[in-house]
Amino acid sequence: MRVISGDFKGRQLKSVPTHKTRPTTDKVKEAVFHGIGPYFQGGKALDLFAGSGGLGIEALSRGAESCVFVDQQHKAIQTIYENIKLLNIEDRVEVFKTDATRAIKAAGKRGLTFDYIFLDPPYKKFSYKELMEALLEQELVAEGATIVCEHDSSEEIPEEVGQLKRIKTDHYGSNIGVSIFE
Template identity: 35%
Template sequence: MSKVKKQSDKNAPKGQIRIIAGQYRGRKLPVLMADGLRPTTDRVKETVFNWLMPYIQDTICLDCFAGSGGLGFEAMSRGASSVTLVELNKSAAQQLKDNKALLKAESIQVVQKNALDFLQSNQQNYSLVFIDPPFRKGLAQQAAQLLSDKGLTDDALIYVEMETDHNQQIMPSHWQLLKEKIAGQVVYRLYQNSLV
């Protein structure tokens, strides 16, 4: 069964994402069009990075369910000091590595691993985290709970994207909701870790 899956990933058609602003502005990167991978739309990405604009410079960034890497690559383009892209799908992770090489972005690290396992063993504190997991699996809440125990700076910003019909996943009580917006079937929110 897994062999069939791997084969279909390898032969999956490729789409592309566009970096909107910053150092790599206008660059188009190929992405794997595999099951469960849905790149954040340009419209949503633009809104999110408008929210983040005052804070993004020199952040240590983690993209938990990287997929196409659209959020992480955009963060790097706009001044993050380092970006860790965590992606379970082997072919998608390889595409992220290829895109990192294409951009010559040495400050990007690609980790091919289950995001929840990564968070459990993580020793790094991040100042900006993207949580945009595959839908309808309750993964946003699970990732948030693991991050609330360790892995965040005291005032870290956390972006969470989930489906509108499944948006009652509970975030840690010390995460303060700063922004929220709905676009079609997606609700996206920006939280701040408030450990005071």
């Protein structure tokens, strides 16, 4: 697993040493960022269900100013810390070991908003509609924000959630789907 483009292009990232985490493949990551960027002029990112932190780190590499990483698995949190230390980006990130619902509520209480939100939960275990409704309810979605949902290709993804509209869905291989909302 590596950073595809930007300031950290080609840098290797550590993977979470457990079967509970499914890293986003380099091919999918590259396609996602070509679809939403490919580069950014600042902005804040939220990497929910972060795993190794690969999506948030890619956003930072491509110009996002900061990123909040959230995962509830201890080994994932350790791996995120290793990767951010490896890239010397500690001053641009926050890392939280908690579940998605608590993280969304905590970010709402802090008044945070995000320009790029990456949702990559365990396949078929979370409702993307409910996650996006919670993000909207807590007012975490900045004006003009982009939300990227990685999901099992067989999952039904809504066309819209509140003011968020699905602008694109692509499939990679037999089981990976990516839907982008704005």
